[in-house]
Amino acid sequence: xxxxxxxxxxxxxxxxxxxxxxxxxxxxxxxxxxxxxxxxxxxxxxxxxxxxxxxxxxxxxxxxxxxxxxxxxxxxxxxxxxxxxxxxxxxxxxxxxxxxxxxxxxxxxxxxxxxxxxxxxxxxxxxxxxxxxxxxxxxxxxxxxxxxxxxxxxxxxxxxxxxxxxxxxxxxxxxxxxxxxxxxxxxxxxxxxxxxxxxxxxxxxxxxxxxxxxxxxxxxxxxxxxxxxxxxxxxxxxxxxxxxxxxxxxxxxxxxxxxxxxxxxxxxxxxxxxxxxxxxxxxxxxxxxxxxxxxxxxxxxxxxxxxxxxxxxxxxxxxxxxxxxxxxxxxxxxxxxxxxxxxxxxxxxxxxxxxxxxxxxxxxxxxxxxxxxxxxxxxxxxxxxxxxxxxxxxxxxxxxxxxxxxxxxxxxxxxxxxxxxxxxxxxxxxxxxxxxxxxxxxxxxxxxxxxxxxxxxxxxxxxxxxxxxxxxxxxxxxxxxxxxxxxxxxxxxxxxxxxxxxxxxxxxxxxxxxxxxxxxxxxxxxxxxxxxxxxxxxxxxxxxx
Amino acid sequence: xxxxxxxxxxxxxxxxxxxxxxxxxxxxxxxxxxxxxxxxxxxxxxxxxxxxxxxxxxxxxxxxxxxxxxxxxxxxxxxxxxxxxxxxxxxxxxxxxxxxxxxxxxxxxxxxxxxxxxxxxxxxxxxxxxxxxxxxxxxxxxxxxxxxxxxxxxxxxxxxxxxxxxxxxxxxxxxxxxxxxxxxxxxxxxxxxxxxxxxxxxxxxxxxxxxxxxxxxxxxxxxxxxxxxxxxxxxxxxxxxxxxxxxxxxxxxxxxxxxxxxxxxxxxxxxxxxxxxxxxxxxxxxxxxxxxxxxxxxxxxxxxxxxxxxxxxxxxxx
Numbered sequence: 001x002x003x004x005x006x007x008x009x010x011x012x013x014x015x016x017x018x019x020x021x022x023x024x025x026x027x028x029x030x031x032x033x034x035x036x037x038x039x040x041x042x043x044x045x046x047x048x049x050x051x052x053x054x055x056x057x058x059x060x061x062x063x064x065x066x067x068x069x070x071x072x073x074x075x076x077x078x079x080x081x082x083x084x085x086x087x088x089x090x091x092x093x094x095x096x097x098x099x100x101x102x103x104x105x106x107x108x109x110x111x112x113x114x115x116x117x118x119x120x121x122x123x124x125x126x127x128x129x130x131x132x133x134x135x136x137x138x139x140x141x142x143x144x145x146x147x148x149x150x151x152x153x154x155x156x157x158x159x160x161x162x163x164x165x166x167x168x169x170x171x172x173x174x175x176x177x178x179x180x181x182x183x184x185x186x187x188x189x190x191x192x193x194x195x196x197x198x199x200x201x202x203x204x205x206x207x208x209x210x211x212x213x214x215x216x217x218x219x220x221x222x223x224x225x226x227x228x229x230x231x232x233x234x235x236x237x238x239x240x241x242x243x244x245x246x247x248x249x250x251x252x253x254x255x256x257x258x259x260x261x262x263x264x265x266x267x268x269x270x271x272x273x274x275x276x277x278x279x280x281x282x283x284x285x286x287x288x289x290x291x292x293x294x295x296x297x298x299x300x301x302x303x304x305x306x307x308x309x310x311x312x313x314x315x316x317x318x319x320x321x322x323x324x325x326x327x328x329x330x331x332x333x334x335x336x337x338x339x340x341x342x343x344x345x346x347x348x349x350x351x352x353x354x355x356x357x358x359x360x361x362x363x364x365x366x367x368x369x370x371x372x373x374x375x376x377x378x379x380x381x382x383x384x385x386x387x388x389x390x391x392x393x394x395x396x397x398x399x400x401x402x403x404x405x406x407x408x409x410x411x412x413x414x415x416x417x418x419x420x421x422x423x424x425x426x427x428x429x430x431x432x433x434x435x436x437x438x439x440x441x442x443x444x445x446x447x448x449x450x451x452x453x454x455x456x457x458x459x460x461x462x463x464x465x466x467x468x469x470x471x472x473x474x475x476x477x478x479x480x481x482x483x484x485x486x487x488x489x490x491x492x493x494x495x496x497x498x499x500x501x502x503x504x505x506x507x508x509x510x511x512x513x514x515x516x517x518x519x520x521x522x523x524x525x526x527x528x529x530x531x532x533x534x535x536x537x538x539x540x541x542x543x544x545x
Numbered sequence: 546x547x548x549x550x551x552x553x554x555x556x557x558x559x560x561x562x563x564x565x566x567x568x569x570x571x572x573x574x575x576x577x578x579x580x581x582x583x584x585x586x587x588x589x590x591x592x593x594x595x596x597x598x599x600x601x602x603x604x605x606x607x608x609x610x611x612x613x614x615x616x617x618x619x620x621x622x623x624x625x626x627x628x629x630x631x632x633x634x635x636x637x638x639x640x641x642x643x644x645x646x647x648x649x650x651x652x653x654x655x656x657x658x659x660x661x662x663x664x665x666x667x668x669x670x671x672x673x674x675x676x677x678x679x680x681x682x683x684x685x686x687x688x689x690x691x692x693x694x695x696x697x698x699x700x701x702x703x704x705x706x707x708x709x710x711x712x713x714x715x716x717x718x719x720x721x722x723x724x725x726x727x728x729x730x731x732x733x734x735x736x737x738x739x740x741x742x743x744x745x746x747x748x749x750x751x752x753x754x755x756x757x758x759x760x761x762x763x764x765x766x767x768x769x770x771x772x773x774x775x776x777x778x779x780x781x782x783x784x785x786x787x788x789x790x791x792x793x794x795x796x797x798x799x800x801x802x803x804x805x806x807x808x809x810x811x812x813x814x815x816x817x818x819x820x821x822x823x824x825x826x827x828x829x830x831x832x833x834x835x836x837x838x839x840x841x842x843x844x845x846x847x848x849x850x851x852x853x854x855x856x857x858x859x860x861x862x863x
Contacts (some may be wrong), residue, residue: 007712038771103567153692156732156733156734160658199581242777244709244710245710250708250709251711284607287609287611290612290613291612292609316706316708317705319711323639325631327635349590349598350598350608350610351598351607351610352598352606352607355595355599365594366587367591372590377576380628380632381632381634382636383572383634383639384572384576386569386642386702386704387573387699387704390697391730454557456551456559456700458730459730461738462737463550465550467550
C-alpha cells in the first residue's frame with residue numbers, strides 16, 4: 001500500500017538511500033549558491049513566513065489601536081504607518097510570492113516529473129531580487145516608515161507624505177522583477193520539461209493554476225514597475241505625471257495601479273485555488289470532478305482579470321460609461337469562480353473523505369471562499385458600491401478572499417506537503433487546535449467587519465464614532481484568537497522538525513507524482529525519470545478496485 | 546466637534562435619509578438574499594457530502610464519474626443569467642445617483658487637509674457644516690485643494706471622490722429633517738479620520754432664514770459681543786490671535802481695542818472700529834510692525850452684522 005511505502009518500495013538504489021536534498025551538501029554557502037528548486041523553495045518559504053509574521057504583528061497592532069474609539073496605544077501617524085506596513089508586507093512580502101514561489105517552486109518540477117525548473121540560476125536570481133526588494137522595504141520602515149497605504153495613491157504619496165515612500169516603492173519595484181522571473185520560469189518549465197506521458201491534461205490542477213498565475217505575473221507586473229518608477233520620478237524630480245499642481249492627473253495613477261493590482265488579486269487567489277484542488281482530490285481519494293472545467297476556469301479568470309480593474313474606481317471620478325462597462329465585466333469573474341466551487345463539491349461527491357489536517361483547511365477554504373466570493377457581488381453592483389466603497393465591508397470582503405481563502409489554502413498546502421518537504425510528520429492534534437483557533441478567530445474578526453461596513457464605518461480611520469466601538473472591540477478580540485491560532489500552528493510545525501516522526505513517501509495516499517519519490521526527495525527528485533501512464537489523479541487499477 | 550450618531554434603520558443599514566437610499570437598499574437586499582440562498586445551496590451539499598462520504602474503510606468504493614457536460618453547462622448558464630440581472634439592478638440605481646435633477650441647488654464644495662468648506666449660491670460660507678434644505682435636490686460641485694478626499698454620507702448612501710485639479714459632483718435630496726454625518730472616505734493623511742462634518746437638514750423656510758441671517762431654526766439672535774465671541778472661534782481668528790497676550794502668528798487681542806499700534810511703514814494707528822473693519826476686509830493695508838502679512842481677507846465671508854459683532858467682542862477682551 002502506498003501510504004506505508006518505504007524507500008525500498010520506491011525502488012531507490014542503495015546509493016541514494018539516506019541521501020536527500022537537505023543533507024546532500026551542508027553549510028550556509030551551499031544554500032546561498034544552490035540552484036536546486038527545492039532549496040530555493042524552502043528559502044522562499046522561510047522568507048514569506050517572516051513577511052507574514054511581520055505583517056501579522058502590524059495587523060495585531062492595528063486591531064489593538066482600534067479597540068477604543070480614540071487613542072489606545074499609538075498616535076495617528078503611527079497608526080497610518082501600521083496599516084500601511086501591514087498591507088504592504090502582507091501583499092508584497094507574503095501573499096504574492098507565498099504559494100507560487102515557495103510551494104510552487106518546490107513542487108512544480110516534482111509534479112511534472114522534472115529534475116528542476118527550466119532556468120535554475122534565474123530561479124536563484126529571483127530569490128535574491130525578492131530579498132533585495134525586501135531590504136528596501138525594511139529600510140523604509142526604519143528610516144521614517146511609510147504612511148501612504150499600500151496603494152500609494154497620489155498626490156499624497158508623490159508630494160505630501162514625508163515618509164520613506166521612495167525606498168518602499170523601489171523595494172516593491174525590485175520585487176516585481178522577482179515575480180516576473182518566477183512566472184517566466186514556470187511557463188517555460190511547464191512547456192518544456194514535462195516527463196514523458198505527462199500531457200497538459202494529465203497535470204495536477206495546481207499546475208494549471210500556477211500557469212495562469214504566471215501569465216498574469218509576466219504580463220501585469222511590468223505595468224506596476226513602470227507606475228512605481230513614475231511615482232518615484234514624480235516625488236524626486238517633480239516631473240508632473242500624476243500631480244495636478246504639476247499638470248498631472250491623479251486618477252491616471254489609479255488606472256495604472258489597478259491595471260496591475262487587480263490582476264494581482266488573482267496572482268494571490270489562483271494558486272490558493274490550485275492548492276485547495278490538490279487537497280480535496282487527495283482526501284476524497286477520487287479523480288477530480290470536471291478536470292477541464294477547473295483547468296480552463298483558471299485560465300479564464302486570468303484573462304478576465306485584465307478587464308476589470310476599473311471596479312476599484314467607481315467613485316474615483318472616472319467616466320460613468322467606464323464604470324458601467326467595468327461593472328458588467330466584473331460579474332464575469334463570478335462565473336469561472338462558481339464553476340470551480342461546483343466542481344470541488346462534485347469531487348467530494350461519491351468520494352471517500354478523510355478529515356486530515358490539510359483537508360480541514362481545504363474545507364475551510366470552500367466555506368471562506370464562498371463568503372469572500374459571494375460578498376464580491378455586492379461591490380460589483382454599481383449602486384450598492386456607492387454605499388459600501390472604502391468602508392469596512394470592503395476590508396472584510398478582501399480579507400475573506402486574501403486571507404480566508406489564499407492564506408488558508410497556503411497553510412493547508414503547508415500541512416499537506418510538510419512531510420514531503422521536511423521528511424517529518426507533525427503532531428496532528430496540535431495542528432487541529434491551531435486550525436480551529438485560526439478558523440474561529442478569522443470569522444470572529446472579519447465577519448464583524450461586514451456589519452461595521454454596511455453601517456457606514458470608513459476604512460483607514462484612526463479615530464471613529466463611539467457608536468462603532470462595541471463592534472470594533474469585538475473584532476479586536478477575534479484577532480487575538482486568530483493570532484493564537486497561527487502561533488500554535490507555527491509551534492506545531494517547528495516542533496515537528498525536532499521531534500516529528502519520519503514521514504513515509506506518501507502519507508496521505510495521494511495519486512500525484514510528487515509523492516512517488518522519497519520524503520524528503522533526493523536532489524535529482526527522481527532516481528529514474530518517471531514515465532506517466534495514468535490520467536491526472538488516476539490510480540493504478542489494482543488500487544481502485 | 547460633537548456629532549450625533551448615525552441612526553440605524555435596520556440591523557445592517559443606517560436610516561434612509563435621502564430619496565435614492567431606498568433603491569440602493571433594495572438592491573443591497575436583493576444581492577443579500579441571493580447570496581444567502583447560494584451560500585446555503587453550497588454549504589448544505591458540502592456538509593451532506595462530508596457526512597455521507599466520510600471514509601469508512603480503506604477500500605471504500607469511490608465514484609468514477611469524472612465530469613458531466615450537462616452539469617457544467619447548467620452551472621455556467623444559470624449564474625451568468627443571475628449576475629447579468631444583478632448588473633442591471635445596480636446600473637438602474639446608479640444612473641439615478643449619477644444624474645442630478647435640473648432644479649438642484651448647487652453648493653460649491655472644497656475639501657482640503659482636513660476640512661470641508663461649503664460655499665452657497667449667495668456667497669455664504671460654512672466650514673465643516675453642510676446646511677441643506679429638506680425635499681430639494683442638492684448638487685455639490687466638489688474639488689480638492691491638495692490630495693484626494695471623498696465625500697460620504699452613510700444615511701444618504703452617496704459617495705464621490707474629491708480630486709484636485711478637476712471637479713466631481715454628487716447629488717442627493719434629503720428626506721429627513723435632522724442632522725447626520727459626512728465622512729471623508731479617501732485616505733488623506735494624519736487627520737483623515739477627523740475630517741468629518743455635520744450635515745444639517747432643515748425645512749426650506751429655515752434654510753432661507755439661515756442663509757439670510759445665519760440663524761439656525763429656533764436660534765435667537767445673539768447679543769453682538771456673544772456672536773463675536775462665537776465667530777472668533779468658528780472663523781479661525783483664534784489660530785493667529787491669542788486672548789492672553791501671548792504671540793501666535795498675529796498680534797494678541799488682549800486689550801487690542803484702543804491700543805496704538807506701530808505699522809510696518811513707520812506710521813502708527815489707534816485700534817478703533819474703522820481699523821478693525823479695515824483689517825478684516827483689507828488685512829494687508831496696515832500690518833502691525835514685526836508681524837508677517839499673512840492674514841486672508843474676509844471680504845464676502847463676513848456679513849455686516851458679523852463685523853459689528855466682532856468689534857463688540859474685541860472691546861470686551863481686556
